[in-house]
Each structure stands twice: as C-alpha cells, then as structure tokens.
Amino acid sequence: MSVTDTTPPVAATAGKPLPKPVSPSRQVWQMFRQNHSAMIGLFILFAIIVISIIGPSLYTVSPRDMVWMPLTPPGQSEYLLGTDYLGRDLLAGLINGGRVTITIGFSAAVLTILIGVTIGALAGFFGGRIDNVLMRVTEFFQVLPNLLFAMVVVMLFSPSLINIAIAIGIVSWTSTARLTRAEFLKIREMDYVKAERSIGAGNARLIWKVILPNAAPPLIVVAALSIGSAILFEAGLSFLGLSDPNAMSWGRMIGDNRPYILDSSWGVTFPGIAIFLTVLAISLVGDGLNDAINPKLRQR
Amino acid sequence: MTSSSPLLSVRDLEISFRTGGREIPVVRDLSFDLSAGETLGIVGESGCGKSITALSLIGLVPSPPGRVSKGQILLNGEDIVTAGEDRLTRIRGNEISMVFQEPMTSLNPVYTVGEQIAETARAHFGSSRAEAWDRAIEMLKLVGIPSPEQRAHNYPHQLSGGMRQRVMIAIALVCEPKVLIADEPTTALDVTVQAQIFDLFRELQRKIKAAIILITHDIGVVAQMCDRVMVMYAGRKIEEGPVRSFIRDPRHPYTRGLISCIPKLSRDPSDTPEPLFEIPGVVPSPADLAELKGCAFAPRCNRAINECQLHSPALTPLGSDRAVACLRQEEIPA
Numbered sequence: 348m349s350v351t352d353t354t355p356p357v358a359a360t361a362g363k364p365l366p367k368p369v370s371p372s373r374q375v376w377q378m379f380r381q382n383h384s385a386m387i388g389l390f391i392l393f394a395i396i397v398i399s400i401i402g403p404s405l406y407t408v409s410p411r412d413m414v415w416m417p418l419t420p421p422g423q424s425e426y427l428l429g430t431d432y433l434g435r436d437l438l439a440g441l442i443n444g445g446r447v448t449i450t451i452g453f454s455a456a457v458l459t460i461l462i463g464v465t466i467g468a469l470a471g472f473f474g475g476r477i478d479n480v481l482m483r484v485t486e487f488f489q490v491l492p493n494l495l496f497a498m499v500v501v502m503l504f505s506p507s508l509i510n511i512a513i514a515i516g517i518v519s520w521t522s523t524a525r526l527t528r529a530e531f532l533k534i535r536e537m538d539y540v541k542a543e544r545s546i547g548a549g550n551a552r553l554i555w556k557v558i559l560p561n562a563a564p565p566l567i568v569v570a571a572l573s574i575g576s577a578i579l580f581e582a583g584l585s586f587l588g589l590s591d592p593n594a595m596s597w598g599r600m601i602g603d604n605r606p607y608i609l610d611s612s613w614g615v616t617f618p619g620i621a622i623f624l625t626v627l628a629i630s631l632v633g634d635g636l637n638d639a640i641n642p643k644l645r646q647r
Numbered sequence: 648m649t650s651s652s653p654l655l656s657v658r659d660l661e662i663s664f665r666t667g668g669r670e671i672p673v674v675r676d677l678s679f680d681l682s683a684g685e686t687l688g689i690v691g692e693s694g695c696g697k698s699i700t701a702l703s704l705i706g707l708v709p710s711p712p713g714r715v716s717k718g719q720i721l722l723n724g725e726d727i728v729t730a731g732e733d734r735l736t737r738i739r740g741n742e743i744s745m746v747f748q749e750p751m752t753s754l755n756p757v758y759t760v761g762e763q764i765a766e767t768a769r770a771h772f773g774s775s776r777a778e779a780w781d782r783a784i785e786m787l788k789l790v791g792i793p794s795p796e797q798r799a800h801n802y803p804h805q806l807s808g809g810m811r812q813r814v815m816i817a818i819a820l821v822c823e824p825k826v827l828i829a830d831e832p833t834t835a836l837d838v839t840v841q842a843q844i845f846d847l848f849r850e851l852q853r854k855i856k857a858a859i860i861l862i863t864h865d866i867g868v869v870a871q872m873c874d875r876v877m878v879m880y881a882g883r884k885i886e887e888g889p890v891r892s893f894i895r896d897p898r899h900p901y902t903r904g905l906i907s908c909i910p911k912l913s914r915d916p917s918d919t920p921e922p923l924f925e926i927p928g929v930v931p932s933p934a935d936l937a938e939l940k941g942c943a944f945a946p947r948c949n950r951a952i953n954e955c956q957l958h959s960p961a962l963t964p965l966g967s968d969r970a971v972a973c974l975r976q977e978e979i980p981a
Contacts, residue, residue: 371757371802538752545705545747546767546818547740549733556766560757 378639385635391628395621399445410439410595418611431600431614432607440600441621447596448578448625451512455577458516460570463523464559470524471531472554478528485524493518494583501589508591515580523569530562537561564640568633575629582622597622653680654723654858655704655743655826661717662699662708664933672716673933674700674882676962681826684852686859688873688890690866690905692930696882697862701828703728704860705743706735722826740771744819748831750812754803760814761787761799764821771822786817789854790847809840813847820851828860833868845872866909870894878902881936881943884962888969898971900948901926942974950975 379385408414413434414426421429421437428437470481500514534540535558543557584590585598586605597618604614662674674696681687689697702708703715706727720727722742730738747753755763764783768774774782780799787795790813803811812832819827829848833841845868852859861872869876869890876893878886878901886899897903907924928947936943941956948955955974962972 538747538749539755541707542745542747542753542815542818543755545707545739545745546822547736547738547771549736552770557755561755563757 375636375639379635382635382638384631385638388628388631388635391624392632395445395625395628396449398442399449402442402445406439406442408436408439410435410443412436418607418614420611421613421617428617429611429613431604432611437600437614437617440595441597441617444595444597444600444618445621445625447508447591447594448581448598448622451508451515451581451596452574452578452625454509454512455515455519455580456570456574458512459520459523459573459577460566461520462516463520464527464566466520467524467527467529468531468554468559468562471528472535472550472558474532481524482528485521488518489521491518493580497580497584498587498589501584506589506591508594511581511584511589511591512577514584515577519573519576519580523566523573526565526569527562530565531558534558534561568637568640571629571633571636575626575633578622578626578629654683655681656721657700657704657718658721659718660700660703660715660720662696662703663714663716665712665714666934669934669937670716671933671937672882673713674703677718677879677882677884679877679884679887681858681860683825683858684856685875686852686861686873688869688876689860689862689879690864690869690876691879692864694930694932695879697879698830700879701745701830701860701862704826704828705739705745706730706732707739740767740819740822740824742824743826743828744822744824745828745830746812746815746819746832748834750808750815750835753815754811756803759800759802760806761801764799764814764818767818768821782821783817786821787814789820789851790814790817791843792817808836809843812836812840812844816844816847816851820855820857823855823857825857826860827857828862830862831864832861834863841868848872866894866906878905881930882933883943883972884970885944885972886970887962888965892969898965898969898976899944899973900950900975901944942972 408426414436415424415430415434417430417432417434419426419430419434421427423429426436426438428441431437431440466481466485470478470485497514497518500517501510504510535553540553540557543553548557581590581596582598582601585596585602588602590596590599590602600618601615601622604611604618608615657677657679660674660677661672663670663672665671677696677700679687689700691697699708699713704720704727708715715728718728722738727735727738754760758766761780761783764786765776765779768779768782769776772779784795784799787798792798792810792813798806798810803814806814812835816832832848833844836844848859848861849872851857859872861868863869873890876886876888876890877884878893878899880901886893886897886902893902894906897906904924904926908926910923911921926947931939931943931946939959941958942948942951942960945951945955952975960972960974962970963976964970965976
C-alpha cells in the first residue's frame, strides 16, 4: 500500500439486493426434506407418536384385562391382533405400550446426552488433568459389559420406569462423551474462540455459548440415534424379565410372551414389529439429519 | 515518549516458553507506554514477538507452555500480569479489546453477526435484548456496513472478508474499550479494503478516543496510521520514536533495512529502478538467542563490528522522544 493512499470507504455491496438470510436450522430442514427415506422415517415416527398419545383414548380396551381366550390368533375374534397367554388384547398392549417405550427411550437418551456432553465438554475444554481423570472414568464405564451393568443397576433398585431409564443412561453415555470431547478439542483451538476470549468471554460462556453450538451437529445426530438404541436396550431388559411390572411396554410384551413363542408367534411378533418400525424410523431420521447437517459443515 | 501519565505502561516485560525442559524467553526487557488517544505501531519481522506481546496485554499468553516470566503490564496502574482470571475477563472487552488477523475465521459461524455484537454488549452492560440489538445495529452503522438492519441478520459466511473485519471491529469496540489492539488487522484483506479499514480506525479513534496498538510488518501502514513506532527484533525493542523521525531518519541498521525494503515508485518512467534492498539472513530462533551474548542483529548487520558480538546494546535515549539500541548509532550518518 502506498503511503498516501487515502481511498474513502466504499460500500462494497451498495445497490445490490441483499441475499435473504437463511438460518442454519432452516437450511438443514431444506436439505432434510429432499431426503426421501428420512422423510418416510419422520412420517412413521410421527404416526407412532400420535398413536401412542391419542390411541389409548380412541381404543379403550384395557391392555391388562383378560378379554378373550388366551393365545387367540389374529383375526379370529373382535380383537384384531389376537390375545396373549393371559387372554389380554395385543392391539391394546401395542397402543398403550408405545407411550412407555418411547418415554423410556427418550428419557434415557436425554440422560445419555446430558452426562456424555457434560463430561466430554469439561474434559475437552479444560484438558490436562481434568481431561485425564474424566477420560479414565469414561473408560471405566466403557469396559463394563453394558447389559450386565444395566441389569445390576435395575436389580439393585426396583425395576421402575425411572430406574430403567437411568440404568440405560448410565451405561450408554460413554461414546457421547468421547465424541463431545473430540469436538471440543477441535473447536477450542478455532480463531473465533480466541476472539471471543479476547473480548471478555469467560469459561462458562465459551463452553455453552461458543463451543457447544458449534459442536452441536454431530451431537444432534448421536442424540437422535441414541433414542433408538435406548428403546432396543429397554426391550432387551424387558425380554430378560427386568421391566416395570406396573407399565406395559413393547419389550415387556415380548418378555411375557416369550415362553409361548412356539404356540403363538404373534404374541412376540407384533411388539417386535412395533419396536423394529420405531427404531428404523429413528435411524432413518438420524441418518437424514446427518446428511442434512454435514454438507453445511463442509460449506463452512 | 509523552510525559502525561500513560494509560498503559509495560515495564521490563519478559515472556517465556517452555520447550524440552528449558524455559526460553521470546520477549525480553520490553518497556513501553501508551497514552490515551495515541496510536502506537509495533513493527518487526515474523517471529519477533509482536503478537505474543499483544496477547500478553490481555492476559492471553497460551499457558502452558508460555508465561509472562518477568515485568509488569500496568493498565491505569493495575497490573494485568498478576490479575486473576475473573478480573481479566472484565478487563477484556471493557478496557482492552483485540482485533485479530483472520477475519475469515474469527467470527462464530453459528450466530448472526448482529447476535454476536449484541451478545457482547449484553455481557458487558447487562442491557436488555432489544437495547443490545439496537446497539448492534448502531455499531454496524458506525463501522460503515451498508443497510445494517438487514446485515445484522446475516451469518458470517454470508459476508465478505472486509465486511467481516468491520464486524470484528464492531465487536471489539461495542464496549468502548480504552485500548484497541489490532494484530495485523488487514493482512488477509485487499489493499482497497485495507484503506477503508484504516480510515475506519482513524474515524473511530476520533469518536471514542481509544488508544490503538497497531501490529504490522507493513511500513506503509505505520506511516499512514501511527503517531509513534516501536521496532522489535528477536523479542527486544530496538528502536522507538515518533513516526516522522522513524521514516526520515531511522537510526538502527535494522530499521534502515526495513525502510530500504520498501519499493520506491519513480515518476519518471525512463528511470532504471534500483534493485530492491533486502536484509540478508533470517531472524535467529529464540533458542539460539538464549546463548547469544552480543546484539541479536549483528550476524545480519552490515555495520557490525567485533564489539557487537560481545555484548547486547542497551536502549539509549536519543533526544527527548526517541531511543535506539545500537552500539554504533552515533557513528551512523543521519
């Protein structure tokens, strides 16, 4: 630059129409909408949730009452999907069990994310000794066999819905913690983190307001997928008999009907299909989110 | 040096980095003052300690491995070196702000620029959301961004480099700091945009009376912008003075070299251009310097004598407002 250069400020884009600002979440939605399998997944998931919420008030048969002959095959009575080994209506079980299953899946996933993100964020942000300690704790939880550990937790405390959700959360947060830590390690070195610090951002602000939103895309995907795995986990525990005796869940239906699987395959098939559809839908949505968020990352 | 009590006063600053079990100083015996409303240029080659000095002023020397190992940084009489992290957080942004070299990556990509300015204003003034937003738009207007109401809703990736640097400046100035540190603020920008940014700096300085520390290796920028210049070489201050005397009558051989390195334009096209001057060699590494007894520039200096290899020259005052660290500065013809 020459010493005498005193060009007056020129508005670089004066006169041109401004591009309409599009928020990142809106862009993700636009990408997501073009993904057919993800939209199908979203539709299935939406349908399952709606049925679980309003179904019980529309289809008023109680899932606990013995309404017909035990082990009636589907289509042979007014109870469309047949009955189980106690003569309870399977359709009523499915409709009512959805609530419990989805609630457990969702709350276990929330717990997974809460624990995992907190530990990963602290470890990744502070590094050094804190990182060391937290990562050793994470590894301790990682090497425990998940199912056994969850069984022990459920058996120690009563198998209530809350305890089951907590048990699932406690065994599944480790991978979220590792992912969060990796993201934090990467993002904390970014120029904008340094810049935020230089204008007076404290640690708490840097962690929650600066780094976490930037680390969010992969975490959102993991959160979505962890709902699916929590549902599977709950089904697994129920299958082994560790379910809340006061709540009807799909996993519990499978567990209850397991001894009669050779006489009445429908008793386990229908709840199995329900679980399969739900987890499939969640996985499709999760993959769709992943695809929708990632090109955005590359663009940045 | 101005006689009025300085806003910022750096005394015998030493910054060290620990590598391989040894602590190696990268900045040594650095003292300077900055008065309100003044613009101080810090000039030097890459690796001479400019940027780390700037970071130390806001308590952001990466630690470990680095630390301020000696000296004081007094801001209105308060020592930044010994201040706690809480206090530093309050000083940053309110008293001292910094604009970084990389406008392309220094803005948070997930927030709109308006939100980023407003958030800073909220954190510092505790103002309401609506007030902070108005303040953000006001700042965007102040730094010369056209249609600020719409631009405030833009994300950083939707803005050009010059625009982003303006936003960075807006963020740095929203709390009206007393000192603004600009670390090569225009290196990543076009020359035309560079001129706009500097005009902006001058204008803002008039408006909010901030002192500016401008770190650069561009002598042209210094001549245009600064009141006073400090030349650093290998972690030390080797020359300091008003910008006029620095350009017209550089005393240190290194400063002379720097100024000779600027290509000169001739009005007469028939003139054969002189070959461009270059300073031979490179800046010695801080690790080598630790063992060096003499002047750090001696190995590259065309006026070095034997004595230069023996002991490091102290900074000696020259007139009322200049200082040079060279054994032979008196012998060198003006």
